[in-house]
Amino acid sequence: MNSVLHYFINSNVPQSVSYYESNFVPLTHTIRMSGYPHIVLGEVLSEVYRQAQKENTPIQLIHHCLDNSIQGVILPERSAGVYGFDVYDEKEQNILSILGSDALASVRENLETARRLFSEARLIHDEQEKIYVKNMDFEAANRLTEDRIDMLFRKNKSNRTGSEIHRFFGAATVNGNVNYIPEVTQEIPKRYLIKGRPGTGKSTFLKKIALAAKQAGYDVEIYHCSLDPKSLDLVAVRECGFCLFDSTAPHEYFPSRPDDEIIDIYQSCVTPGTDEKYQEELQKLQTDYKNRLSAAAAYLKEIKKASDAFDASLPEPDETSLRRVINTVLQTLFY
Secondary structure, eight states, rough: OOOOEEEEEEESSSTTOHHHHHTTOOSSSEEEEEOOOOHHHHHHHHHHHHHHHHHTTTTEEOOOOOOOOOOOOEEEGGGGEEEEEEEOOOOOOOOOSSSSSSHHHHHHHHHHHHHHHHHHHHHHHHHHHHHTTTTHHHHHHHHHHHHHHHHHHHOOOOOOOOOOOEEEEEEEEEEEEEEEEHHTTTTTTTEEEEEEEESSSSSHHHHHHHHHHTTTTEEEEEEEEEOTSEEEEEEEEHHHTTEEEEETSSSSSOOOSTTTTTEHHHHHOOOTTTTHHHHHHHHHHHHHHHHHHHHHHHHEEEEEEEHHHHHHHSSOOOOOHHHHHHHHHHHHHHO
């Protein structure tokens, strides 16, 4: 059975961050499908997936941050990939995007509102971080990080130059929070589950691990927080057989394999009793944070509804033309 890796390269944050270039520019063969209706894109990508299964070749499925549908496919062993850009993507110019459509106007308006609410949620999260930052033992955090780097790379050195690739393992979608941590880590023997609180240095810890891995000559997969792309949530070094990830809500996991190991930054580096001391303030902030996310999710549903309405307004694709597009994509990716 061929291996399948799932992830996102876009998120619904205000900055409109995309890691398309990080994943597609290194490929030898790429196909950009800009402005294609979702029904056409879905048919094309389904055919690519079926062909990859038939040939038992590894495949990477790139999901859409709005509804978790498949938006792109990469065949790493063939250095080839195809990706579909949304009609309403601000950075893409296509004939459908300039049509006078109430549905497209609704998509863009609701997307702007959703992004504003996500931004407000992020600011509330920053207030939570401030509480823990002032109760952090940064010297202890530095020692914890340095000891872990020494343990991971003392014997792991490569003579070549390391590289990095950037992605998201999750997204806030119309169906709620989705993450692919189990799929991203399924073939990695050693997993370190990082516990902590906002502002306790989980992302800084991961950034230092990623830098050390690259400096040691390894290829590093870096997965960012979908709400705050400047923050890291997972680092994987497959050549060394390990990964580390933020295992707190909304992507909280506990050890489920014999070799899983917890790294608890809160226990090691935060003043004891901080949770209890600021319990009331933290609960209020958490309630406000969840309310903003819930409001943003409601606008994502409106975006999905308007996007589907726009697709429904388009004529059915001609079967002959659709088959021609599919054959061209398959020929480019596989042959």
